[in-house]
Amino acid sequence: MSGPSSREVATYSDKYFVKTRAIVERFGDVRVTYAVFMRRPVLCTPMLAIGWLRDIARERGVEFDIRLLHEEGGWVGAGEPMMYIEGPFRELSDLETIFLQKLGPPCVAAFNAYTMCTDLPYVGFLAMDARHCAGAEMAEMMAYAASIGSARARRERSAKGFIGNANDATAHFFGQEKGLGTMPHALIGYAGSTLSAAEMFHEAFPDDNLYVLVDYFGQEVSDSLEVCRRFPEIAAEGRLGVRLDTHGGRFMEELDTAQSYAVLERHAPDAIRTYRTEEELRWLTGTGVTAAAIFHMRERLDDAGFDKVRIIASSGFSPSKCKLMASVRAPVDIIGTGSYLPERWSETYATADIIDYGGIPRVKVGREFLFPAN
DSSP states (O other), X not given: OOSOOGGGHHHHSOHHHHHHHHHHHHHOOOEEEEEEEESSOEEOOOHHHHHHXXXXXXXXXXXXXXXXXXXXXXXXXXXXXXXXXXXXXXXXXXXXXXXXXXXXXXXXXXXXHHHHHHHSTTSEEEEOOGGGSSSHHHHHHHXXXXXXXXXXXXXXXXXXXXXXXXXXXXXXXXXXXSOOOOOOHXXXXXXXXXXXXXXXXXXXXXXXXXXXXXXXXXXXXXXXXXXXHHOHHHHHTTOEEEEEOOOTTSOOTTOOHHHHHHHHHHHOGGGGSSOOOHHHHHHHHSSSSOHHHHHHHHHHHHHTTOXXXXXXXXXXXXXXXXXXXXXXXXXXXXXXXXXXSOSSGGGGOEEEEEEEEXXXXXOOTTOGGGSOOO
């Protein structure tokens, strides 16, 4: 079981819930029904929370009647009940804090992942969020969320979606046995050159795809072409990729503002002939990993005869940045991202209200919309 056991619940639960349990024990139990909802539209991503509730029920020797109103991955509107949970008040009263912790964040992250995958259906995504998470439990929630958002995007848009993630522990959510990934910047620094790092990696893992970080020395184009020329067979097989992770403090090699505009003029002229916010212009033609940078890298690889080499992009690929890349159809094959994690944590707050006490409908004023329609 992931999360606190029944013995540990009192330590992690809000104190007023713990005290409520004690009061109910003193004055008599009653069967209650909780309505669970969120204040913004989300995708229904409930199974970690429900799984924990069921584990606690088994530990306590009770049964909870959980009525899920939306299928996993289903759309849930703001304020719309997601589920009803019925059971003894004594056994449910102290579980609310932890249950809601496991519900709200995945629902929002799944919504974000779905948005990214549907905006860029031709791109494979790699979940690289683990190091941005507050511990292993959050990492599990976020990987689960990405898999749910991705699955819906596959169903609706035939999107490639999330093809995997960066660690073994949560790879099963993506149908993988192990995490995916090749090298961090630290390996490039250790090797002393991008080519040496690629050679070391290939010698150590000859059967793996060779996806090489190329921004360490600020020579994205030069180093990419050098690696391609060193491994022409792997390049021709489509098992070689170059990962652009240029930070926002500089332009990719061979680009500046003027050159970036020229690249877009060749490939996506309408992109710069419409209204753009300052942030969108930066993602198009500014520093870092931009649409212009991706187009330019594709140009240089193709001109050198390496049209099968993949482009992997990372660095700040949020739902908004993905939408921008989709608008110009940037030629990226894979996006590594942890930016589907909720940006505003307040949006992840799930809420539960009791709407029935022993068969008597009752809820605080203003929450009457939580009562079942029938």
